[in-house]
Amino acid sequence: MIVPLDHVLLVSFALFLIGLVGLFLRKDALTIFLCVELLLNAANVAFVGVARSIGDVTGHVVVLIVIAVAAAEAAIGLSIVIRLHQNKKPLEVQKLNELKG
Amino acid sequence: MPLLWMTLLPFLGSIALGTRYIIAPQKKNMLYPVLSCLVLLVSFVLAIGMAFSVLGSEEVIVFDIGSWMSAGTYNFRARLYLDSLSSILTLLVTGIGFLVHLYSLGYMHEDPKVIKYFSYLNLFCGFMLVLITASSLPLLFVGWEGVGLCSFLLIGFWYQDQEKSFAGRKAFIVNRIGDAAFILAMALALHAFGSLEFSAISPIASVTHEHFAYHSIGNIEWIAILLFIGCMGKSAQFPLYLWLPDAMAGPTPVSALIHAATMVTAGVYVLGRCSALYASAPMASHIVTIVGIFTAFFAATVAIFQNDIKKVLAYSTVSQLGFMVLAMGVGAYAAGIFHLVTHAYFKGLLFLGAGSVIHGMHHEQDIRRMGGLKSRMVATTVTFMIGYLAIIGFPLMSGFFSKDHILHHVSLTGNAWYFIIVLLSALLTALYMTRLIALVFLGSNTRISLVKAQKIHESPNVMLIPLWILAFLSIVGGWKFFSFYPVLEKLFPTHAHGHALWHMTETSVAIISSVLVLLVAGFSMRYFLKAPVVIDKTPSSLEIAGQRQWYVDESLMQFGRYAMASLSKISNFIEKIIVDGLIGNIKFVVMSFARGLSAMVTGIPQSYVFFLLLGIVFIIYFSIGM
Numbered sequence: 001m002i003v004p005l006d007h008v009l010l011v012s013f014a015l016f017l018i019g020l021v022g023l024f025l026r027k028d029a030l031t032i033f034l035c036v037e038l039l040l041n042a043a044n045v046a047f048v049g050v051a052r053s054i055g056d057v058t059g060h061v062v063v064l065i066v067i068a069v070a071a072a073e074a075a076i077g078l079s080i081v082i083r084l085h086q087n088k089k090p091l092e093v094q095k096l097n098e099l100k101g
Numbered sequence: 102m103p104l105l106w107m108t109l110l111p112f113l114g115s116i117a118l119g120t121r122y123i124i125a126p127q128k129k130n131m132l133y134p135v136l137s138c139l140v141l142l143v144s145f146v147l148a149i150g151m152a153f154s155v156l157g158s159e160e161v162i163v164f165d166i167g168s169w170m171s172a173g174t175y176n177f178r179a180r181l182y183l184d185s186l187s188s189i190l191t192l193l194v195t196g197i198g199f200l201v202h203l204y205s206l207g208y209m210h211e212d213p214k215v216i217k218y219f220s221y222l223n224l225f226c227g228f229m230l231v232l233i234t235a236s237s238l239p240l241l242f243v244g245w246e247g248v249g250l251c252s253f254l255l256i257g258f259w260y261q262d263q264e265k266s267f268a269g270r271k272a273f274i275v276n277r278i279g280d281a282a283f284i285l286a287m288a289l290a291l292h293a294f295g296s297l298e299f300s301a302i303s304p305i306a307s308v309t310h311e312h313f314a315y316h317s318i319g320n321i322e323w324i325a326i327l328l329f330i331g332c333m334g335k336s337a338q339f340p341l342y343l344w345l346p347d348a349m350a351g352p353t354p355v356s357a358l359i360h361a362a363t364m365v366t367a368g369v370y371v372l373g374r375c376s377a378l379y380a381s382a383p384m385a386s387h388i389v390t391i392v393g394i395f396t397a398f399f400a401a402t403v404a405i406f407q408n409d410i411k412k413v414l415a416y417s418t419v420s421q422l423g424f425m426v427l428a429m430g431v432g433a434y435a436a437g438i439f440h441l442v443t444h445a446y447f448k449g450l451l452f453l454g455a456g457s458v459i460h461g462m463h464h465e466q467d468i469r470r471m472g473g474l475k476s477r478m479v480a481t482t483v484t485f486m487i488g489y490l491a492i493i494g495f496p497l498m499s500g501f502f503s504k505d506h507i508l509h510h511v512s513l514t515g516n517a518w519y520f521i522i523v524l525l526s527a528l529l530t531a532l533y534m535t536r537l538i539a540l541v542f543l544g545s546n547t548r549i550s551l552v553k554a555q556k557i558h559e560s561p562n563v564m565l566i567p568l569w570i571l572a573f574l575s576i577v578g579g580w581k582f583f584s585f586y587p588v589l590e591k592l593f594p595t596h597a598h599g600h601a602l603w604h605m606t607e608t609s610v611a612i613i614s615s616v617l618v619l620l621v622a623g624f625s626m627r628y629f630l631k632a633p634v635v636i637d638k639t640p641s642s643l644e645i646a647g648q649r650q651w652y653v654d655e656s657l658m659q660f661g662r663y664a665m666a667s668l669s670k671i672s673n674f675i676e677k678i679i680v681d682g683l684i685g686n687i688k689f690v691v692m693s694f695a696r697g698l699s700a701m702v703t704g705i706p707q708s709y710v711f712f713l714l715l716g717i718v719f720i721i722y723f724s725i726g727m
Binding site: 094097 | 705714
C-alpha cells in the first residue's frame with residue numbers, strides 16, 4: 001500500500017506544529033530539547049515522503065545526514081543539560097538569561 | 102660667455118672655499134680669502150668689459166643656460182640677460198663686492214672662521230649677480246632667495262651669540278612675508294601675460310590695452326601691488342623694515358655690502374625692472390609713493406635717537422631706501438636707480454668707515470663712548486666726512502645730484518605735502534648724520550678713558566684703500582663723466598606731466614634744498630658739539646620712544662601675538678564645536694543603533710527562535726513573491 005504524499009506531508013506538518021508549539025510554550029530545557037528533535041524529525045518525514053513520491057534517492061541521503069547530525073546535537077545538548085543540572089542551575093530557560101544584551 | 106663666467110665665478114669661489122673649510126675647519130690659511138677677492142676682481146673686470154658694449158646702447162647680451170621648467174604650454178628658459186640697467190648693477194655689485202672683500206681681509210683676519218666667511222660672501226655675490234642678470238621673474242627669484250639665505254647666514258655668522266642668531270632668523274622670517282606676496286605676483290603675472298620674461302611683462306602692460314583688453318586693469322594693479330609687497334620685505338620698507346636694524350648683528354663689512362649697498366636695493370631694482378608694469382598701474386604706484394615717503398620720514402626720525410653707530414646707519418639706510426622707493430612711485434625711475442647707485446657708494450663708505458672705527462676702538466659701538474677720533478684715525482675721519490657730505494647732499498657731492506633729481510620729480514607731482522615731507526626727511530638726514538660725526542669724530546674725547554684712548558689705532562691699509570676708493574666715488578659719482586644718470590634717463594624716458602610745484606625748476610629745488618640742508622647741518626653741529634653727553638643719564642620718555650622706533654617693532658610683535666592668539670581661538674572653536682560635535686554625533690548614531698539591536702538579544706531562547714522563524718518566513722515570502 002502506498003501512502004499518498006498528502007498524508008505524509010500532513011503528518012510532517014502536524015509533527016512540526018507540535019514541536020513548534022512545544023518550543024514556544026514549554027519552559028524547561030529538556031522538553032524544549034525534545035521539541036527540537038520533533039522539528040527535525042518532521043522535516044525528515046517530509047524529506048522521505050517527497051523522495052519516495054518523485055523517486056529520487058537524494059532525499060533519503062539528506063535524512064541520513066540529518067539523523068547523524070541530530071545524534072551529535074543530541075549528545076552535546078544532553079551533556080549541556082546534565083552539566084546545568086550538576087551545577088544546581090535552574091533548568092527553566094527564562095532564568096538562563098546571562099547573555100541578555 | 103663672459104656673462105656666464107662673471108656670474109659663475111663667485112659660485113665656484115664659494116664652493117672652493119666651502120670645501121676647504123669643511124675639510125679642515127681649524128686650519129686658517131689667508132691664501133683662500135685672497136683667492137676669493139681675486140675671483141671678485143675677475144668678475145669685476147668682466148663686468149667692465151661687457152659694460153663697454155652694453156652701457157648706453159640698445160645692445161643686450163643674452164646667455165641661454167637652457168630649459169629649466171616646462172609644463173604644458175609654458176616653457177621657462179633660464180636666461181642671463183644684460184642690458185644697460187643690469188650692467189650698471191653688475192658693476193656696482195662686483196665693484197663694491199670686491200672692495201668689501203678686500204676690506205674684510207683686514208677686518209676679519211683674526212676670526213678663526215674667516216674661510217667660511219669668505220665662502221658666504223662669494224656665494225652672496227654669485228646670487229646677487231643671478232638676481233641682476235636674470236631675464237625672467239622665476240630666475241630672479243632664485244637669486245632673490247639666494248641673497249636672502251646669504252644674508253641670514255652672515256647676520257648670524259657669530260651664531261654662538263644667541264641674540265645674533267635670533268637677528269638672522271628675524272631677517273629670514275620677515276622676508277618670508279614679502280616672498281609669499283612675490284610668488285603670488287608671479288602666479289598672477291603668469292596668468293595675465295602667459296610668460297614671466299621681463300620683456301613679456303613690460304610691453305604688454307604698457308602698450309595700448311586694446312590688444313589685451315581681456316587683461317583687466319585691476320589684474321595689473323594687483324600684480325604690481327603684490328610685487329611691491331615682495332620688494333617691501335627685501336628693501337626694508339615700512340612695516341617690513343623690522344629686520345634691517347637687527348641685521349646689524351652681522352660683521353660690519355656684511356652690513357656695508359648686503360644691508361646697505363646691494364641686497365636691500367634689490368627691491369628697488371625689481372621696481373625699476375618692472376617700471377613698464379608700474380607705469381600702467383597708477384593705484385599701485387600711488388601706494389609705492391606713500392609707503393616710500395612714510396618710510397623715508399619715519400626711519401629718519403628714529404635714526405636721531407639711536408646710540409649705536411651701526412643702528413644710526415641702519416635707520417639711515419631704511420630712510421634712503423624710502424627715497425629710492427618713493428622715486429619709483431612718482432615715476433622717476435632713472436632718479437631712483439641713480440640714487441641706488443650713489444647710495445651704494447656713500448653708504449658702503451659710511452659702513453666701512455664705521456667698521457674701521459669699531460675695529461680701531463676694539464669693538465666699541467656706542468657713539469656716546471667715542472669722541473675726538475679725528476686726531477687718532479685721520480684717514481677714517483676724512484673718508485667718513487666725505488661720506489657724510491655725500492649723504493646729506495652737500496652741493497656737488499654724488500648724493501646731492503641724486504637727491505635733487507628725486508626732489509625735483511616729487512615736486513612735479515604737484516602734491517605739496519609729499520614735497521614737504523620728503524624735504525623734511527632730507528633735513529632730518531642732515532640732522533642725525535651731523536649728530537653722528539659730531540659725537541664720534543669731532544668734539545672732545547673726554548668721554549674715553551686715557552688708557553683706552555691710547556689703544557685706539559688707525560686701521561691697516563687693506564681696509565683704508567677701499568675707503569679711499571669709495572670716498573672718491575662718493576665725490577664724483579654725480580659728475581657728468583662718472584654719472585650713470587644720462588644712461589638711465591635714456592633707459593627710462595620720463596613722461597613729463599603736470600606743472601612743477603610752485604613753478605620750481607630743478608635748479609631752484611636744488612638751491613632751496615641745499616641751503617636748508619646746510620642750515621640744519623650747521624645748527625645741529627653747533628648744538629651737538631656743545632651739548633654735554635652723559636652716558637648714564639636716564640633718557641626722557643621722548644628719547645626712549647625714539648630709541649624703540651616709536652614702539653613700532655613692539656606693537657607689531659604684539660599684534661602678531663594677538664593675531665596668533667585669535668587665530669588659535671577660532672581654530673579651537675572649530676575643533677570643539679564642529680569637529681568634536683560631528684564625531685560626538687556619529688558616536689551617538691552608532692550607539693543608538695547598537696542599543697536597538699541589543700534589545701533583540703533578550704536572553705530567552707524562544708525569542709531567538711521567533712526571529713529565526715520570522716526570517717525564514719520573510720525569505721520564503723520574497724523568494725516566492727519575486
